[in-house]
Amino acid sequence: MKVDGGPGTKAPLEAIGPASAAAERDGYDGVFVPETIHDPFVVLTLATQATAQVEVGTKVAVAFARSPMALAYTANDLQQLSAGRLVLGVGTQVRAHIVRRFAMPWSRPAARMREYVLAMRAIWDAWNNATSLDFRGEFYTHTLMNPLFCPPPNPYGPPAVMMAGVGPRMIEAAGEVADRFACHSFTSPAYLTEVIRPSLAAGAAKVGRNAAELEVAITCYIATGNTKAEIDEAATQMRRQIAFYGSTPAYTSVLDHHGFGGLHEGLLSMSRRGEWEAMGERITDDVLHTYCVVAPPDQVAGEILRRYSKLADRVSFYYLGPASIDWKPIVAELQAG
Numbered sequence: 001m002k003v004d005g006g007p008g009t010k011a012p013l014e015a016i017g018p019a020s021a022a023a024e025r026d027g028y029d030g031v032f033v034p035e036t037i038h039d040p041f042v043v044l045t046l047a048t049q050a051t052a053q054v055e056v057g058t059k060v061a062v063a064f065a066r067s068p069m070a071l072a073y074t075a076n077d078l079q080q081l082s083a084g085r086l087v088l089g090v091g092t093q094v095r096a097h098i099v100r101r102f103a104m105p106w107s108r109p110a111a112r113m114r115e116y117v118l119a120m121r122a123i124w125d126a127w128n129n130a131t132s133l134d135f136r137g138e139f140y141t142h143t144l145m146n147p148l149f150c151p152p153p154n155p156y157g158p159p160a161v162m163m164a165g166v167g168p169r170m171i172e173a174a175g176e177v178a179d180r181f182a183c184h185s186f187t188s189p190a191y192l193t194e195v196i197r198p199s200l201a202a203g204a205a206k207v208g209r210n211a212a213e214l215e216v217a218i219t220c221y222i223a224t225g226n227t228k229a230e231i232d233e234a235a236t237q238m239r240r241q242i243a244f245y246g247s248t249p250a251y252t253s254v255l256d257h258h259g260f261g262g263l264h265e266g267l268l269s270m271s272r273r274g275e276w277e278a279m280g281e282r283i284t285d286d287v288l289h290t291y292c293v294v295a296p297p298d299q300v301a302g303e304i305l306r307r308y309s310k311l312a313d314r315v316s317f318y319y320l321g322p323a324s325i326d327w328k329p330i331v332a333e334l335q336a337g
Contacts, residue, residue, distance in 0.1 A: 001309060003331045004030035004217065004316040006059070007047065009037070016043050017050035026328050027335070030055035032089065032316065035062050041074050048082045057087030059182055059217075059316070060164045064092055064112070065102040068119035068140050075159050076124065076151055084156030089182055090117070091164035094250045110169035112139045117161055117177040124158035127151050162217070166251055168199040175203020175211060184254075185219040185318050186245040188290050189307045191257050192218070197311065217314040220307075221292035224300050225323040231294065234321025238292045240280035241320065247271040247279065258290055297325055301333035309337060 005028035007019035020031045031054050033043040040061045048056050056078075063071065071090075079086040092098070092109045099106050115137040122135040126145055133145040162180035165171045174181045181200060183192060196216070204211035221241065223234035245251045246260075247267035255261045263282060270279045288294065293303045304315055315334060319325065 001305070001312070001334045001337050002029040002314040003334050004028060004032050004055075004059075004314055005327075005331075006032045006034075006316070007043070009034050013038065013043070013046065016046040020047035020050040020056075024051045024054045027331050028054060029314070029335075030057065030087070032057050032059035032087075034059060041078065044078060045081065048078060048085070051085075054085070055087050056082050056085050057160075057162065058089040059219075060089040060091035060162070062093045062097070062102070063090040063116050064098045064104050064106065064109075068116050069123060069142055072120045072123040073151075075120070076127065076154055079156050079159040080154055086159040087162050087180065088159045089162040089164065089180075091182070092170070094248065107139075110165075110167070110173045113163065113165075113170065114173035114177055115139050117163065120161070121158065121177075124154075128153045128157060162215075167253060168195060171196055171199035172203035172206075175200040175205075175209070175214065176207050178214065180215040180217060183216065183218045183312070184245075184251070185221060186242065186251055186254055186291060187218060188254070188258065189311060190290075191254055192216075192308070192311045195253075195257065215313045216311070217316070218308055218312040219316045219318050220304055222300060222317050222319045223288075223292055223294045223321060224297050224319065224325060225321050226297065226325075227323075230321060230323040231296065234319065234323070235288060235292070235294055236280060237320035238294075239283035239288055240277060241318075242283050242287060242291055243267050243279035244271070244276070246283075254291075258287075260287055260290075263287070297330065301330045304334060305337065 005023035007016045023031050031047050033040050040058045075088045092113055095106045098104050119135050119140045125131050126133040133142055135142040160179040162182050163174035163178040164182040165174055166184050200214055201211040221238050223238045225231040225234050246255055246263050252264050267279055295303050
């Protein structure tokens with residue numbers, strides 16, 4: 001199993017380079033950056049310049065906040081800057097953020113995302129193979145590429161594209177057009193087995209692809225610590241994180257799959273009142289252990305392997321606890337598998 005690291009969701013810009021370099025020294029296979037408080041491609045540029053061999057990528061950038069052409073230019077530059085190490089991870093976000101935060105259109109997200117990736121591939125093909133740009137879709141049309149604006153062929157080719165998703169239709173779309181699939185952190189082994197894997201296979205079958213060639217990456221919730229008190233505090237933080245996603249309508253299918261759907265309405269009401277900390281108290285031990293690895297550091301890798309070794313090709317850690325954890329032996333044990 002490959003292991004990905006990164007500078008985290010709230011790292012200041014001055015910490016991006018050192019954190020990325022440290023991840024490479026510590027043996028991680030990839031350095032991935034989210035889109036939260038910074039532009040992900042500024043952060044990714046810093047990570048690229050601080051590393052030499054590991055994969056670098058977004059996990060994930062909000063596709064619908066940008067046009068396919070704009071993102072194609074950015075990814076093309078980063079693919080060259082990284083000497084071919086880029087993995088362009090894209091996701092939809094939810095409707096409220098696209099419409100109210102980014103002021104961009106929203107409709108039929110799975111179909112739109114499928115077309116978005118195909119549009120980027122058509123643009124890269126025009127640049128790399130001198131084909132005529134003539135992409136005409138339901139959501140995006142790209143038919144103009146003058147020589148002044150046409151980059152030369154990228155010596156490393158186009159980047160790999162990783163799509164993220166939760167619902168079956170989005171996952172099927174990834175099976176059709178993506179090189180890799182990123183599971184949402186709010187995922188369980190059962191959901192991966194019974195929803196994600198079959199949906200990827202169904203999408204791949206539509207276009208005659210082998211689903212086994214599509215890498216699957218999972219971000220694993222982890223509550224660990226060097227003492228029981230530290231583990232308990234880390235678990236409290238994870239309960240709040242699970243509650244946050246459980247309150248979001250777009251993720252109710254993940255709760256429903258385990259019979260926890262009754263939690264959603266109460267969590268949603270509490271979120272609207274701003275009761276973020278109290279929401280975590282609604283997350284029982286059963287719910288916590290369904291979505292989160294709760295273990296001391298020397299048992300974390302074994303538990304991740306037990307859950308995901310036959311389901312995912314790559315893993316990264318989502319840890320919010322107070323303890324300083326030495327992740328290097330965990331990374332090594334996972335890689336040894």
